[in-house]
Amino acid sequence: MPGVSARGLSHEERRRLAVNLTRVLALYRSILDAYIIEFFTDNLWGTLPCSWQEALDGLNPPQLATLLLGMPGEGEVVRYRSVWPLALLALKSTASALAFTRKPGFRTPSEFQENPSQSSRLTAPFRKHVRPKKQHEIRRLGELVKKLSELTGCTQIVDVGSGQGHLSRFMSLGLGLMVKSIEGDQRLVERAQHLDRELLQALEKEEKRNPQIRAAGATASGTGPTVATEPGCPSGPSGPGEPCSGLLQPGPSAGPTGGDAHSTGPTALPSGTG
Known part of the structure; x- marks a missing residue:
């Protein structure tokens, strides 16, 4: 999946990227902050717009990956069985445009x-x-x-x-x-x-x-x-x-920034604290 790389971006370009990311995250926070178990316990599916439910209902995981992430399998053609709502298509395009690349940078860290x-x-x-x-x-x-x-x-x-x-x-x-x-x-x-x-x-x-x-x-x-x-x-x-x-x-x-040592004493964690 293609994505954004912060390398080479100017200060202003990075600022605009951060603003756009913040806006999208705030708009869809109810979905992004949810745990998988809440899909079942809090009926998250029911909170989606009806038009989204109609478009996504019945799709299996490979089909979702193909349609939502734009990741078709070898020789597979992306086919929509129905017309998707514009809001869902906009979210898909926005997520693709703002996602950070998963590909390695210029070289492996030393x-x-x-x-x-x-x-x-x-x-x-x-x-x-x-x-x-x-x-x-x-x-x-x-x-x-x-x-x-x-x-x-x-x-x-x-x-x-x-x-x-x-x-x-x-x-x-x-x-x-x-x-x-x-x-x-x-x-x-x-x-x-x-x-x-x-x-x-x-x-x-x-x-x-x-x-x-x-x-x-x-x-x-x-x-x-x-x-x-x-x-x-x-x-x-x-x-x-x-x-x-x-x-x-x-x-x-x-190198000079490696983890130096200062102590050989034991460390303990609280038993059940928190």
């Missing part, structure tokens, strides 16, 4: 050149169980929060809706921030705690092989890892320090 499934800027402990796209997001967002922390002097971070804790884990153990994670889904909390234990076990094994890791962490934070005094608080350092080496350091290939 962090995925060696292995498209693993970011070279995150060490193995932070990549485990994380998809490539999420690895990139964790690194970029974590580094942004780190910079904001340094600029503002704020060293305590709250990750609301932390899910499995991948971002919280990286900010706490990878970037040395004091992080409190809040997640309302007990299943995700338990999964996050399981991944915490996995990472801490890997860290302990690495410390036994390389005792300098803990010493470097203590030097970086000034006093070493502190003990959490409140349930759900990680027992990481009280603030950001200088990078230390070892398990959490991506290595020279990561």
